[in-house]
Amino acid sequence: xxxxxxxxxxxxxxxxxxxxxxxxxxxxxxxxxxxxxxxxxxxxxxxxxxxxxxxxxxxxxxxxxxxxxxxxxxxxxxxxxxxxxxxxxxxx
Amino acid sequence: xxxxxxxxxxxxxxxxxxxxxxxxxxxxxxxxxxxxxxxxxxxxxxxxxxxxxxxxxxxxxxxxxxxxxxxxxxxxxxxxxxxxxxxxxxxxxxxxxxxxxxxxxxxxxxxxxxxxxxxxxxxxxxxxxxxxxxxxxxxxxxxxxxxxxxxxxxxxxxxxxxxxxxxxxxxxxxxxxxxxxxxxxxxxxxxxxxxxxxxxxxxxxxxxxxxxxxxxxxxxxxxxxxxxxxxxxxxxxxxxxxxxxxxxxxxxxxxxxxxxxxxxxx
Numbered sequence: 001x002x003x004x005x006x007x008x009x010x011x012x013x014x015x016x017x018x019x020x021x022x023x024x025x026x027x028x029x030x031x032x033x034x035x036x037x038x039x040x041x042x043x044x045x046x047x048x049x050x051x052x053x054x055x056x057x058x059x060x061x062x063x064x065x066x067x068x069x070x071x072x073x074x075x076x077x078x079x080x081x082x083x084x085x086x087x088x089x090x091x092x
Numbered sequence: 093x094x095x096x097x098x099x100x101x102x103x104x105x106x107x108x109x110x111x112x113x114x115x116x117x118x119x120x121x122x123x124x125x126x127x128x129x130x131x132x133x134x135x136x137x138x139x140x141x142x143x144x145x146x147x148x149x150x151x152x153x154x155x156x157x158x159x160x161x162x163x164x165x166x167x168x169x170x171x172x173x174x175x176x177x178x179x180x181x182x183x184x185x186x187x188x189x190x191x192x193x194x195x196x197x198x199x200x201x202x203x204x205x206x207x208x209x210x211x212x213x214x215x216x217x218x219x220x221x222x223x224x225x226x227x228x229x230x231x232x233x234x235x236x237x238x239x240x241x242x243x244x245x246x247x248x249x250x251x252x253x254x255x256x257x258x259x260x261x262x263x264x265x266x267x268x269x270x271x272x273x274x275x276x277x278x279x280x281x282x283x284x285x286x287x288x289x290x291x292x293x294x295x296x297x298x299x300x301x302x303x304x305x306x307x308x309x310x311x312x313x314x315x316x317x318x319x320x321x322x323x324x325x326x327x328x329x330x331x332x333x334x335x336x337x338x339x340x341x342x343x344x345x346x347x348x349x350x351x352x353x354x355x356x357x358x
Binding site for chain 1: 172202203204205206207208209231232233234235236237238241242264265266286291292295329330331332
């Protein structure tokens with residue numbers, strides 16, 4: 001199997017765009033004083049995975065955002081998943 | 093190009109979507125029962141929904157010569173109310189023999205609560221007792237990994253579950269391997285923001301192999317794309333996958349799984 005074009009040819013520009021979007025998002029939450037939101041705290045920590053030498057960076061980031069507990073919770077608060085697990089006391 | 097859309101919530105879609113799907117080569121569409129975007133207040137709401145899935149929607153699809161199949165259950169989001177869940181499960185036998193019903197689904201977990209888990213166990217048991225295939229919804233986002241493990245524990249602890257007749261849907265990079273390692277089918281859902289992109293879906297195929305895996309769009313009332321599967325086929329083509337491999341993923345694999353129910357005919 002050989003890609004029609006090098007993967008970089010197909011992927012660089014949209015992912016350059018995505019990277020600038022992330023940078024702009026970080027600027028924006030900083031400007032609006034939302035860096036302490038637990039989701040953003042987890043987001044900032046997740047960025048460390050991007051520069052690692054792991055060959056499973058997508059999996060590592062998904063693991064990073066995941067609830068590490070193993071038992072079912074007592075009941076639902078009827079809220080949707082937020083995208084980033086936080087220790088209960090951190091949830092706003 | 094020919095493809096099967098094994099997971100689409102067509103009751104939430106316009107007729108234009110049916111036209112677009114058949115134009116793109118869709119050979120069959122399958123519709124699991126799901127959360128309608130609001131909680132139904134009684135079993136009667138589910139009764140009407142099951143009528144819609146077994147009578148009205150197949151006829152709507154038939155106008156476009158598109159075979160329509162469905163799966164029945166109470167979804168995880170509304171499974172917090174155990175009494176309601178018991179009532180809904182009690183009416184499923186009335187519909188299970190309908191020509192287009194393929195099995196029980198999409199059952200699973202939403203926020204990984206005790207009640208959701210209880211109702212999931214009840215529906216797995218129901219499916220086994222009625223010799224039905226199972227389609228499983230895994231939770232969203234941060235709840236997915238934990239929920240997938242809880243789901244696998246229930247399945248592995250049930251003596252009558254046949255993994256070859258169970259598809260665990262919405263897998264991502266952190267859950268696909270645990271599903272495939274135990275012999276279950278894996279569904280990759282192409283859905284904006286909360287699930288998988290086209291490029292990541294092809295990565296999953298390249299890394300985890302082509303066996304026992306299907307792609308689906310799970311289009312519903314949210315921002316979603318009923319043509320996500322054929323568009324991912326184009327991504328595969330760009331990556332250098334040949335026509336046979338693409339056909340295997342978007343047509344032959346779902347056909348192989350779904351044909352385990354003799355009602356599924358193309």
